[in-house]
Amino acid sequence: MSFTPFQAPLLAPLLGDARAASLFSVRADLDAMLAFEVALARAESSCGVIDPEAASAIERAADVFQPDVAAIGAGVERDGVAIPEFVRQLKLHVGAPHGRHVHYGSTSQDVVDTSLILRLRALIGLYREDLERLIAGLEDLRLRFGATMMPGRTRMQLAVRISAADRITAWLSPLERALERLADFEPRLLVLQFGGPAGNLHVLGERGPKVAEALARELGLGRPEGQWQAQRDRIAEFAAWISLTAGSLGKFGQDIALMAQNEIAEIGLTGGGGSSAMPHKPNPVKAEVLVSLARFEATLLAGMHQSLIHEQERSGAAWTLEWLLLPQMCVGLGAALRLAGNLTGSIERIGPSPERSTS
Known part of the structure; x- marks a missing residue:
């Protein structure tokens, strides 16, 4: 018996649901993470936090970005979360001079x-x-x-x-x-969840709430009060x-x-x-x-x-x-x-x- 019956070959046809499981796949998660980073760049560009050229560069790079899943997995073992390694790879992929704007304030x-x-x-x-x-x-x-x-x-x-x-x-x-x-x-x-390092968007200063509002619009999500x-x-x-x-x-x-x-x-x-x-x-x-x-x-x-x-x-x-x-x-x-x-x-x-x- 598999320890993951929802995706086990013998049990998944009975206990699993391929549609729901697909939304928790590595691909679906990484695609949604990438959508967040692109939307963040657009939102920050519209609020004057980063240059429009940087947002365009991030979006173009994201279209062809192929993350190294094994390296991200190793990063999770080290960091407890996928994002540090994911962002590191995306910044390298975007390259200078715009890579430094990836994930800014998040x-x-x-x-x-x-x-x-x-x-x-x-x-x-x-x-x-x-x-x-x-x-x-x-x-x-x-x-x-x-x-x-x-x-x-x-x-x-x-x-x-x-x-x-x-x-x-x-x-x-x-x-x-x-x-x-x-x-x-x-x-x-x-x-949307958007609070920055400690939840108060301190990196973005007074422009934080405007960026959050623009980011929520980009992603089609509601904007709660705070994080x-x-x-x-x-x-x-x-x-x-x-x-x-x-x-x-x-x-x-x-x-x-x-x-x-x-x-x-x-x-x-x-x-x-x-x-x-x-x-x-x-x-x-x-x-x-x-x-x-x-x-x-x-x-x-x-x-x-x-x-x-x-x-x-x-x-x-x-x-x-x-x-x-x-x-x-x-x-x-x-x-x-x-x-x-x-x-x-x-x-x-x-x-x-x-x-x-x-x-």
Whole structure:
């Protein structure tokens, strides 16, 4: 078993999501870092901090810049972050006399955090599309099967009769609220991080706020009041939303797995998983994995809340913990949304099977 199941050859087809994983690839991260440096040069040029010729030179060089990934990796082992070596290489590539203007007034955390936000912006777009498709699929199921009457259960025991629409609505409504929550916190999350060495833009002096405003415009991000390099509530709020959404999908998966039991048979599914020893068993694999992913996300969320604790103006330890946890949470939710969509499409019947109702 691989220690990275989201990208392991044997487990990734089930647990992974290639779209989400691609946004945490080396290429995606470096591209976003480079976009930050180019946008910074443009912003500083527009505010009179560096010459327009320098900004143009940096932009031209960035178009053909091929960073040495192995050297950057060695730099991370030494420096704890990729940016010192990345910037060193970019300055050499730009060359004299304009290379010295690369990264001017910025710091490593500005680049790393803004790279993350740029990639989360793309990820949120994927999540929104998946949620909207899933909601439409559940609404279709409610339209097709909603009038069917079936046993309701409380504490896993028979209660009173309910309609299939009652249960489908319990799957659907939390996902609609997930979209509402996403729209609410998205403007708080998708903002520029730009504070310079200690967060107060002291290198840029009185021109700092203008550069920050221009940089936010260049990148299409919001401009918060000040920097947030040691204020990780935005990231933790996003992680909490991931866990909430995955938990709602886990409830859907748990219900499906229970309804699919042979002795209950309250749902008809296509494409169940097979058994190596019992060919009569169509295992509800996708439903089970939704439960696993929900529990996984809830477990990692506790760690993300630990990463809120930053010392003074920057913490290497809390920041590194965030790097360990957040990408897994993001890919896990991508997988859960994919599996939930596939599972919804495999439902052929909701309610007691005709065989059982006539037996």
